[in-house]
Amino acid sequence: MKRALITGASSGLGAEYARQLAATGADLVLVARDRDALEKLAQQLRRVYDVEVEVLAVDLLKRRQRTKVEERLVDADRPIGILVNNAGFGLPLAFERNDIDDEVRHLHLHVEVPMRLTHAALQPMLARGNGRIINVASVAGFIPRSTYGACKGWLISFSRWANDRYAPQGVTVTAVCPGFTHTGFHERMGLLPGREGVSPGMWLEARDVVAESLRDAARGKAVSIPSFRYKALVALTRLVPASLAAKVGAQGR
Template sequence: MPKTALVTGASSGLGAEYARQLAARGADLVLVARDAPALQKGATELRSRYGVGVEVLEADLLKPRQREKVERRLTEPGRPVEVLVNNAGFGLPLDFAGNDIEAEARHLALHVEVTMRLTHAALQPMLARGSGRILNVASVAAFMPRSTYGACKRWIVDFSRWANTEYGPRGVSVTAVCPGFTHTNFHERMGLKPGSEGIADVLWLEASDVVTESLRDAARGKGVSIPSARYKALTRLVRVLPDSVSARLGRRGR
C-alpha cells in the first residue's frame, strides 16, 4: 500500500470513506476540502484510530491560488504522493436552461478543469518514479444523457480511460470510478430529503462498498470501475437504448 494518498472533497461522503479505507491500509493522508473544521475533526479521528500521519489542506479548488497549493503539494519531491483521489464535486438541478449559468460554469470547472489540473500535477512525479494510482470519481450518469452532470462525468470517464492506456504501461494507473446512487450527504447538500427521489432501495449503494471495489479495481489497473453488478448491468443496458429512453431514465433522482 502506498505511503501517502491525497484525497479531495475529503471532509464528507465518498472522500471521507476513501480517507478511512486508505488509512486502514496504512497510508498517510493529505486531506483537501473547504470545510476546515470538518477536515480537522476527521484528521484527529484517523490519526487516533489508525496511527497514520494526516495533513490537512484547506482549499477551495475553484480559486486558482488555493488550488495551486494542492498542485504544489502533489509535486513536492521530498514528500511523494503515491495515490491521488479526485473526488471533489457537487450537483445541480437537471434543468440546464433554468440554472444559473455561473453555477454551471463552476460545476464544469470543478469536475473537469480541476480534475485535469490535479491529474497533470500528479502525473509528473509519478511517471518519474514509475509508479502511482489516480482515481477520478465520475458516475454512472456518464453513460446516459443527464444534463451537464452526465456530460462532465463522461469527460472524466473518457479522459481516464485514455490516460490509463497511455500511462498504465509506465506504472501509473488512472481509474474513473462510476458509482450509482450512494448513501452519502451529496443529495442532502442539494436540499433533497432521504427517500424523496423515487429511487428503489435496491439501487442504493453503500459508500464503503463503492470505495472498496474501486480501490481493488485501481490496484488491478482498470481504467473504469463500476461498483456493483447491478450498475454494471444497467450501464450495459443504457448503451443500447435510444437516447430518448435513456434520457427519461436519467431524469430519475438527482
C-alpha cells in the same frame, strides 16, 4: 503507495476513501474547504490508524488556493502515491433555470480541477515509475443527464485514455462510476431514498463503493462501476435508444 491525497475529503466518499486508505497504513493529505471538518477527521484517523495526516483547507475553484494542492502533488520530498479526485457538487437537472455562473463553477470543479491535479501528479509519478490516480465520476457519465452527466462523461473518457497511455509506465488512472450512494451528496439537493423514482434498492453504501473501487484501481482497471446492479444498468444503456436512456437519466436529482 504510502501517501494519498484526497480532494473533497471532509465528508461522503472522500472521507470514506480517507478511512479505508488509512486502514492500509497510508499517510494522507486531506483537501476540502471546511477546515474544522478536515481537522476533526484528521484527528480520528491519527488516533485510530496511527498514520500521518496533513490538512489543506482550500477552495479548489480559486487559482491561488488550488496552486497549493498542485505544489503539494509535486513535492519530491513527500511523494504522493495515490491521488483521489473526488471534490464535486450537484445542480438541478433543469439547465435552463440554473444560474449560468453556478454551471460554470460546476464545469470547472468536475473537469478543469481533476485535469489540472492529474497533470501535476503525473510528473513525479512517471518519474518514479509508479502511482495511482482515481477520478470519481458517476454512472451519469454513461447516461444523458444534464451538465453533470456531460462532465462525468468527459472524466470517464479522459481516464480511459490516460490509463491506456500511462499504465505501461507504471501509473494507472481509474474512473470510479457509482450510482446513487448514501453520502449526503443527493440529500443536499433534497433527494431522499425512495423519492422521485429512485427505488431504495438502487442506493449504495459509501463503504462498498470505495472498497470495490480501490480493488479495481489496484488491478489497473480504467473504469470501475461498483455493484452488479449498476454494471447491468450501464450495459443496458448501450442497447436501448438514446431517448429511453435520457428518461432513465431524468430520475432523481
